[in-house]
Amino acid sequence: MQEPDLSDLKAFVAVTQARGFRHAASTRGVSASSLSEAIRRLEQQLGVRLLNRTTRSVTPTEAGQRLYERLAPAFGEIATALDAVNLFRESPTGTLRLNVPSIAAREILPALISRFLAAHPGITVDIGSNDTFIDILAAGFDAGIRYDERLERDMIAVPIGPRVQRFVAAAAPSYLATRGTPRHPSELVNHACIGHRFDSGVLATWEFRRGAEVVRIEANGPLIASVIELERGAAIAGLGIIYSFDEFLRPAIDSGQLVPVLEAWWQSFSGPFLYYPSRTHMPGPLRAFVDFILEKNGSESKDTA
Structure with a gap:
């Protein structure tokens, strides 16, 4: 049996850790196809299937799991040994x-x-x-x-x-001139709210706090996005109210493109x-x-x- 290439073994460990080719590829800075070819070559040389592949997941077989349990610590020790050279x-x-x-x-x-x-x-x-x-x-x-x-x-x-950050709510002057300015977070149910969806698919809940009173709002409006630049652009265009990190919105607020709303309810956090x-x-x-x-x-x- 031909001895497996060290780079193919590293590719196997990376894919097993990431439970997927695309994630492992982005971590290692290579293409998913190159990792797939490395695993195919390794399985052919060893004569045993190492990974079960479906359209949704990649999991090790029993043989693959045993190989991974031996290889992962070994590569960790190699990395530690090589890194010790950095001390010099x-x-x-x-x-x-x-x-x-x-x-x-x-x-x-x-x-x-x-x-x-x-x-x-x-x-x-x-x-x-x-x-x-x-x-x-x-x-x-x-x-x-x-x-x-x-x-x-x-x-x-x-x-x-920064040790303290906060979420701020704001809207374009044109929007507020047409729809009015909310005075209490509960009024947002009657406004167009620009929503943010996390990478996980979960829609962000807007939480406002003043003293002991906490109000949570599900954003309901013309746009839901996961890209802040798109959300901010929509707010500047007058499509609705946005609620996001102060750092994201501050330039538009300082320039007058956006107007702060519900300032007494903005929430700060560490x-x-x-x-x-x-x-x-x-x-x-x-x-x-x-x-x-x-x-x-x-x-x-x-x-x-």
């Missing part, structure tokens, strides 16, 4: 893989990443952006950014970005955290990024265990 460099090298929500990708990371990469030219940062909570380790990421209520309990969390597994031997690129963030904000990490 002035600046670590390698790839830092981050999974972040769209708000962080747009408003928080650009300035941070440019400064970080300038300080560490040997590091490549690979960022995947989505608003669905995932298992970052299974998906092949080193760390992620999420908000406090979405953090896993066995993770280490470091504050990153800012995001960089989170990662509690590991004794952190990869060099991740260790460098954590140190960079801690030095920048001068704060201590928070253990969520």
Whole structure:
């Protein structure tokens, strides 16, 4: 039997971890077809099926699961051994893989990443952006950014970005001139509300708070989207009221394209955290990024265990 190629074994581990070819391909920066060909070649060389494939899922066979359970720790040890070499460099090298929500990708990371990469030219940062909570380790990421209520309990969390954020409601002057300005969140049921759908398919609920009173509204209007630029453009065009991150809407509000509404009810919440597994031997690129963030904000990490 021909000895399997190491890259094919890595492809198998990646697909098994991600439970799919497309997800694994995006994580590794290759095409799904190349991973499929690698698995086909590996199965042919070993003479056994390793993965069960359907249109909806990819799961390991019994043989595949046993192979994965042996390979995954082995590749982890190799990565740790190679990363130890970074201790002898002035600046670590390698790839830092981050999974972040769209708000962080747009408003928080650009300035941070440019400064970080300038300080560490040997590091490549690979960022995947989505608003669905995932298992970052299974998906092949080193760390992620999420908000406090979405953090896993066995993770280490470091504050990153603004420590307080808020949702704001706004509408175009033309819309308010035609439909009037709501004075209480309950009045929104009679207004056109531009909805936001998360990557998971769930429609965002609008939550307003003033003192002890909390009002939740299901957005009902002419547009539901998952792209904030489209939602914001619709609001500026006068199609309805939008409720989103202050950072997204602030330029349009400051320019007068949008007018704030229900300001007394806007909800504030704590800012995001960089989170990662509690590991004794952190990869060099991740260790460098954590140190960079801690030095920048001068704060201590928070253990969520």
